[in-house]
Amino acid sequence: MPENVNRQWVLKSRPDGMPTEADFDLVQTPIPSPEYGQVLIKNLWMSLDPYMRGQMGSSPVGSVIVSESVGRVMESRLDGFEAGDIVRGRIGWQEYGLLDVTSAFPVNPDYGPISTSVGVLGMPGLTAYFGLLDVCEPKPGDTVVVSSASGAVGAVVGQIAKIGGCRVVGIAGSDEKVSYCVDELGFDAGINYKTQDVNEALGVTAPDGVDCYFDNVGGPITEAVMEHLAMYSRTVICGRISEYNEATPSMGPRILRYIHSTRSRIQGFTVNQYPAQFEEGRAQLARWVKSGQIKYREDIDEGFENCPKAFIGQLGGANFGKLLIKVSDE
Amino acid sequence: MPENVNRQWVLKSRPDGMPTEADFDLVQTPIPSPEYGQVLIKNLWMSLDPYMRGQMGSSPVGSVIVSESVGRVMESRLDGFEAGDIVRGRIGWQEYGLLDVTSAFPVNPDYGPISTSVGVLGMPGLTAYFGLLDVCEPKPGDTVVVSSASGAVGAVVGQIAKIGGCRVVGIAGSDEKVSYCVDELGFDAGINYKTQDVNEALGVTAPDGVDCYFDNVGGPITEAVMEHLAMYSRTVICGRISEYNEATPSMGPRILRYIHSTRSRIQGFTVNQYPAQFEEGRAQLARWVKSGQIKYREDIDEGFENCPKAFIGQLGGANFGKLLIKVSDE
Incomplete structure (x- = not known):
């Protein structure tokens, strides 16, 4: 590879339904130079997350795909940052990127391997933390159901709920993922939505109803959960991976009867609502990971x-755990 | 009519879809005598409300239809009640009924005509009061949309929202009802869902989006409103008149994308959650009615x-305003 080359993945066309590789173009540009107030970052670890599909429906064609990374400062013209520092930021799908005081965040090396700063201690972990604790408000003894249960968000949701004394049921897409949730993470029960009838399985695994539902998927799985809501239940709508590829809403059974009859609450959420509390959440997650x-x-x-x-x-559900691209060792 | 006859409407068969008159039987029984701790009430005004359809799907065949009334004490064996007192309670569809200390509520004659105790100052008015103020949490300047806008609940919702400085849009089923909301009740705009495309009309009447939606209907009207939710909006699911006759959920477009993208909240509600605050709500409503x-x-x-x-x-939407049966003058 020649020097002074920055490879970038740009949007070639807005995906129609499920994206294909033809929707993306790999291009080369010179490595940019930081202006005053900027740092040049070499991308080390890149986080891939389902929510990015939503952005691809509105991002300009030709723009670099947006995502979060952790990387190393190569050159700094920003006070407080020095070459060699490890920082986190929305560099996107490129090998080098520029950040500034609003977009470059130091990574605390005491917390663990730097890849965790975009995983269990990053947006996915914080999403689980605030979505569960602040929106679902679980109480000890509550039954908490989480979809995409073995994923970067779902696995943390279930473990925080267990720490809080809840009964936890995870819904995932393979027996291996379900076993991981139950046997390794300590969930009380799991449902493989590809081989089981979710509605029936919830009748068995959540016999007293669902007090909290952390929804990462939308669609038929969520509609099955709605039939099992307990009185005064709380659902957080965090993701809709089953619906991201739909340009217009698909049809499903009308669910408001369940919300009405159980006096339940459903709330949309993204972690970006909680910036002032990020450090508090990250510190708590780091303590739980260390312990x-x-x-x-x-x-x-x-x-x-x-x-x-x-x-x-x-x-399509192919990953198992937090999906990361390792961009570079150095 | 012979003396000592109590006419009752009982459930002859659980309705399949829209009820028909054949689902009800008019029977005669003796007027009951109060036992110790009971009062015998003569039914004067009876409230008919859409939510009763739900109960007809689970009530025992042969039982008296449940509803709320205001009536006169004919005979009292309950401390604190005397013959001639006006009381409110769930007497049901019968000319005479027995109530006790848990089910008989004195009506404050200073508040207005006694019929209002099952209307604007009763469950419908309190439903509007707590559902709007406690669940929707409107702020001055918010756009509030209410369905069944000219009905017993909707009309009060819109007027409380106006008192609170909101912009109010009412959705109703005739031009006459829409005119009533706008011209007599002071709503800012109205939509006739039978002649207008609700989605298009909301684009015009709620150009900044819907901050609060008070839902009495469910179904396609609610789905249209979902497309216009403002960021951080609050919806209260209070009734689902369009869905009550459905044994199983009908299909509609999946709405969670709108709740998710706007970080909105949807909550099921009945006024029975607020018993400790009923008197506070009733007193406030009475002041507003008097003024x-x-x-x-x-x-x-x-x-x-x-x-x-x-x-x-x-x-079917035939009534216009709070629907009451006048059972007797005396």
Whole structure:
């Protein structure tokens, strides 16, 4: 590879339904130079997350795909940052990127391996933390159901709920993922939505109803959960991976009867609502990870060239754990 | 009519879809005598409300239809109640009924005509009061949309929202009802869902989006409103008149995308959650009615024999204002 080359994945066309590799273009540009107030970052670990599908429906064609990374400062013209520092920020799908005081965040090396700063201690972990604790408001003894249960968010949701004394049921897409949730993470029960009838299985695994539902998927799984809501239940709508590829809403059974009859609450959520509390949440998650109360699993794809393939696989449920692209060792 | 006869409407068969008159039977029994701790009430005004359809799906065949009334004490064996007192309670569809200390509530004659105790100052008014103020949490300047806008609940919702400085849009089923909301009750705009495309009309009447939605109907009207939710909006699911006749959920477009993208909240509600605050709510509503800030309209059907016909008409939107059966003058 020649020097002074920055490879970028850009949006070639807005995906129609499930993205294909043809929707992305790998281009080369010079490595940019930081202006005053900027830092040049070399991308080390990149986080791939299902929510990015939503942005691809509105991002300009030709723009670099947006995502979060952790990387190393190569050159700094920003006070407080020095070459060699490890920082986190929305560099996107490129090997080098510029950040500034509003977008570069130091990574605390005491918390653990730097890849965790975009995983269990990053947006996915914080999403689980605030979505569960602040929106679902679980109480000891509550039954908490989480979909995409072995994923970067779901696995943390279930473990925090267990720490809080809840009964936890995880819904995932393979027996291996379900076993991981139950046997390794300590969930009380699991449902494989690909081989089981979710509605029937909830009758068995959540016999007293669902007090809290952390929804990462939408669609038929969520509609099955709605039939099992307990009185005064709380659902957080955090993701809708089953619906991201739909340009217009698909049809499903009308669910408001369940919300009405159980006096339940459903609330949309993204972690970006909680910036002032990020450090508090990150510190708590780091303590739980250090104590072994929260385990995490990374699904690492080596090589920047694999971004589109890995992302498309993720939308189909191919990853197992937090999906990361390892962009570079150095 | 012979003496000592109590006419009752009982459930002959659980309705399949929209109830018909054949689902109800008019029977005669002796007027009951109060035991110690009971009062015998003569039914004067009876409230008919759409939510009763739900109960008809689970009540025992042969039982008296449940509803709320205001009536006169004929005989009292309960401390604190005397013959001649006006009380409110769930007497049901019968000319005479027994109540006790848990089910008989004195009516404050200073508040207004006694019929209002089951209308604007009763469950419908309190439903509007707590559902709007406690669940929707409107702020001055918010856009509030209410369905069944000219009905017993909707009309009060819109007027309380106006008192609170909101912009109010009412959705109703005739031009006459829409005019009533706008011209007599002071709503800012109205939509006739039978002649207008609700989605398009909301684009015009709620150009900044819907901050609060008070839902009495469910179904396609609610789905149209979902497309116009403002960021951080609050919806209260209070009734689902469009869905009550469905044994199983009908299909509609999946709405969670709107709740998710706007970080909105949807919550099921009945006024029975607020018993400790009923008197506070009733007193406030009475002040607003006396001051003329809240107007009300009664749709009175004279004659006990008309109960089924009037109720079926209500489910089809035939009434205009609070639907009451005048059972007796005395």
